[in-house]
Amino acid sequence: xxxxxxxxxxxxxxxxxxxxxxxxxxxxxxxxxxxxxxxxxxxxxxxxxxxxxxxxxxxxxxxxxxxxxxxxxxxxxxxxxxxxxxxxxxxxxxxxxxxxxxxxxxxxxxxxxxxxxxxxxxxxxxxxxxxxxxxxxxxxxxxxxxxxxxxxxxxxxxxxx
Amino acid sequence: xxxxxxxxxxxxxxxxxxxxxxxxxxxxxxxxxxxxxxxxxxxxxxxxxxxxxxxxxxxxxxxxxxxxxxxxxxxxxxxxxxxxxxxxxxxxxxxxxxxxxxxxxxxxxxxxxxxxxxxxxxxxxxxxxxxxxxxxxxxxxxxxxxxxxxxxxxxxxxxxxxxxxxxxxxxxxxxxxxxxxxxxxxxxxxxxxxxxxxxxxxxxxxxxxxxxxxxxxxxxxxxxxxxxxxxxxxxxxxxxxxxxxxxxxxxxxxxxxxxxxxxxxxxxxxxxxxxxxxxxxxxxxxxxxxxxxxxxxxxxxxxxxxxxxxxxxxxxxxxxxxxxxxxxxxxxxxxxxxxxx
Numbered sequence: 001x002x003x004x005x006x007x008x009x010x011x012x013x014x015x016x017x018x019x020x021x022x023x024x025x026x027x028x029x030x031x032x033x034x035x036x037x038x039x040x041x042x043x044x045x046x047x048x049x050x051x052x053x054x055x056x057x058x059x060x061x062x063x064x065x066x067x068x069x070x071x072x073x074x075x076x077x078x079x080x081x082x083x084x085x086x087x088x089x090x091x092x093x094x095x096x097x098x099x100x101x102x103x104x105x106x107x108x109x110x111x112x113x114x115x116x117x118x119x120x121x122x123x124x125x126x127x128x129x130x131x132x133x134x135x136x137x138x139x140x141x142x143x144x145x146x147x148x149x150x151x152x153x154x155x156x157x158x159x160x161x
Numbered sequence: 162x163x164x165x166x167x168x169x170x171x172x173x174x175x176x177x178x179x180x181x182x183x184x185x186x187x188x189x190x191x192x193x194x195x196x197x198x199x200x201x202x203x204x205x206x207x208x209x210x211x212x213x214x215x216x217x218x219x220x221x222x223x224x225x226x227x228x229x230x231x232x233x234x235x236x237x238x239x240x241x242x243x244x245x246x247x248x249x250x251x252x253x254x255x256x257x258x259x260x261x262x263x264x265x266x267x268x269x270x271x272x273x274x275x276x277x278x279x280x281x282x283x284x285x286x287x288x289x290x291x292x293x294x295x296x297x298x299x300x301x302x303x304x305x306x307x308x309x310x311x312x313x314x315x316x317x318x319x320x321x322x323x324x325x326x327x328x329x330x331x332x333x334x335x336x337x338x339x340x341x342x343x344x345x346x347x348x349x350x351x352x353x354x355x356x357x358x359x360x361x362x363x364x365x366x367x368x369x370x371x372x373x374x375x376x377x378x379x380x381x382x383x384x385x386x387x388x389x390x391x392x393x394x395x396x397x398x399x400x401x402x403x404x405x406x407x408x409x410x411x412x413x414x415x416x417x418x419x420x421x422x423x424x425x426x427x428x429x430x431x432x433x434x435x436x437x438x439x440x441x442x443x444x445x446x447x448x449x450x451x452x453x454x455x456x457x458x459x460x461x462x463x464x465x466x467x468x469x470x471x472x473x474x475x476x477x478x479x480x481x482x483x484x485x486x487x488x489x490x491x492x493x494x495x496x497x498x499x500x501x502x
Contacts, residue, residue: 046418097386101208128426135418138208140393141426143386 008069010035011079019066025059026050028066029076037077037106041135048134051107052076058114060133077106080113088158089113092151093144100138107134112148120156124149164356165497166367167470171462172350175454176343177444178250184328186250187241188258190219190266191321194313196291196306198223198266200232203240204255209452210383211251217379218256218445222263223270224287225305241323249452252379253345256445257326265322270305273312273320277303345441347449348374351392353462357470359495362482364467366396369432373455377440377447388434388455395459396430397423400479422479472496 003018010033017032026043029035029052038061041049045063052061053075080087089109092098099105108131115122115130122130127148128141136144178184189201200219206212212232220227234240243255267287274293275282278301286296287305294302303311312318333340351371357364369392378384401422405414415421440447460478468474472495473488489495 042418044417044419097382099208100210100386100390103208125427128429132425132427135423136426137394138390139386140390140432141429142389142393142432145426145429 004067006067006070008071009073011075021065021067023066024062025052025064025066025069025074026061028069029061029074032066035076035078039103039106041103046135047104048107048111048131049104051110051134053110053114056114056117058111058133075110075113077109080109087113088154089116089148089151092147092154096143096147096150098139098143098147104134104136104138108136108144112144112151115148116152116155120152120159122148122152163495164358165470165495166354166356167466167468167497169353169355169462169464169466169469170350171353171458171460171465173348173454173458175249175347175349175452175457177248177253177345177347177449177452178328178343179248180328180331180342180344183330184244184250184254186243186254186258186326188215188255188262188324189241189321190223190259190262190324191319192266192270192305192309192312194309196229196304196309198225198230198263200230200259200262201240202232202234202255202259203237203243204251205235205246206251207246209246209251209387210380211246211255213383214252214379214448215255215259218259219263221446222260223267224289226289226291229291229305241325249347249450249454251452252448252450253441253444254326254328256379256448257443258324260324260445261326262322262324265324266320267322269312269318269320269322270308273316273318274303274308276316277308277311344443345376345449347376347451347454349454349458351458351462353459353466355463355466355470357467357485357495359471359489362485362489364400364463364480364482364485366400366428366430366463368430369396369459371432371458372435372437373451374437374439375451376444376449377438378436379446379448381436384436384451385434387451388436389432391451391453391455392432392459393424393429395456396463398456398478399460399463400424400481403479470495470497 006019007016019028026038029038038052039049041047043062045060050061051058054072089112111131111134127145192198216230216232220230271282271285284296287293291305292302312320331341354367473485475484
């Protein structure tokens with residue numbers, strides 16, 4: 001199969017690579033770029049482990065063709081931290097023990113980030129709704145929801161002038 | 162048509178580990194040249210936190226900061242033998258093996274430090290912050306890092322330890338049948354409140370209240386999280402999950418996450434947990450494992466609560482709306498709180 005060049009912005013850096021016609025973005029990010037933070041879960045769009053943000057919106061990267069990423073801005077969990085300083089969501093997940101095996105965590109973080117970017121003061125039910133596309137088999141979700149609530153508070157405080 | 166509230170109880174005495182022909186686990190501890198410690202295990206951390214807990218146990222036993230200890234797991238080609246991560250045995254069995262390995266490594270560390278400080282190893286103590294000093298004379302000290310360097314580059318000595326913990330096989334007494342299959346039990350009790358819709362058969366879990374006795378909670382946050390997540394799994398098993406077909410034949414069974422029913426983040430009930438600490442004698446620093454027992458009692462408690470709510474006794478899992486409706490019909494109507502028509 002012939003390969004096509006594709007260029008996009010990945011976590012703020014211009015990235016170019018060759019991809020196959022049927023290759024999904026998840027595979028391109030993991031094997032092509034080497035960003036292993038989007039996780040391979042079901043590869044059919046039901047588990048949310050491969051969630052990435054494309055132009056700020058959450059997408060299941062297993063259902064996005066890599067060629068369609070041309071010219072887009074992509075964010076993965078690898079881009080959440082600013083050097084050594086973690087994103088408030090990452091810190092809240094650590095402080096609140098919101099991960100056990102951690103496989104769903106990158107997807108959860110990005111689903112939560114989408115919510116907080118849109119609404120920094122979400123209710124519990126809105127958080128549950130926002131992460132309802134992301135499966136977790138360890139935590140029972142409650143610690144994740146708690147962590148997102150406390151991250152929201154930190155985000156609100158840092159947004160205050 | 163009405164919704165009926167029900168409350169169900171269940172409790173559990175959960176055996177930690179198993180004993181079918183003996184239950185051993187091994188651990189190896191060695192220091193790196195810069196005075197950090199590597200704990201090698203073949204046990205697997207599936208996310209339950211065994212790496213964190215064995216790291217704490219090793220650091221506590223060695224007397225060094227947790228940040229100076231690293232745990233490497235799950236390569237059974239290169240690691241010491243372990244029976245595995247099951248039967249809630251990790252903390253208890255592997256933790257005990259780590260204590261023994263770390264104790265031996267600590268003795269070698271103090272021997273090496275004694276050579277450097279020209280004192281008797283029995284007179285030395287560690288401060289838990291990376292220093293070794295003469296008891297009663299804190300200024301006569303050497304860092305763990307300098308000790309490791311001296312041991313390996315000057316003294317030609319390893320700073321390492323081997324540990325094994327074995328629950329020996331227990332044969333049944335041919336006369337009485339008596340045996341000791343288990344050395345250590347953890348305990349739990351749970352109350353489930355739920356609501357059953359007698360028209361649709363649907364169940365909404367309203368609240369969980371539980372108490373778990375886990376020996377000592379070596380890492381309280383991990384214990385709490387495992388209990389929360391495990392109870393969720395229990396509810397999931399009680400009400401949703403099965404690899405068997407729902408209806409009517411096997412081909413209609415779940416084949417992927419689309420058709421495999423699980424409760425989502427919107428189906429959560431508040432869960433209040435009391436963790437009771439009663440350190441076990443033969444457990445590492447008294448800690449047993451919350452492990453599987455965080456899911457097990459939830460299932461009978463849900464079944465009991467359903468019986469309490471509508472009088473239907475389900476003895477097959479999961480307790481689906483269909484089973485409840487069939488039960489209500491067979492009884493000639495819902496029988497809340499044991500009411501008879």
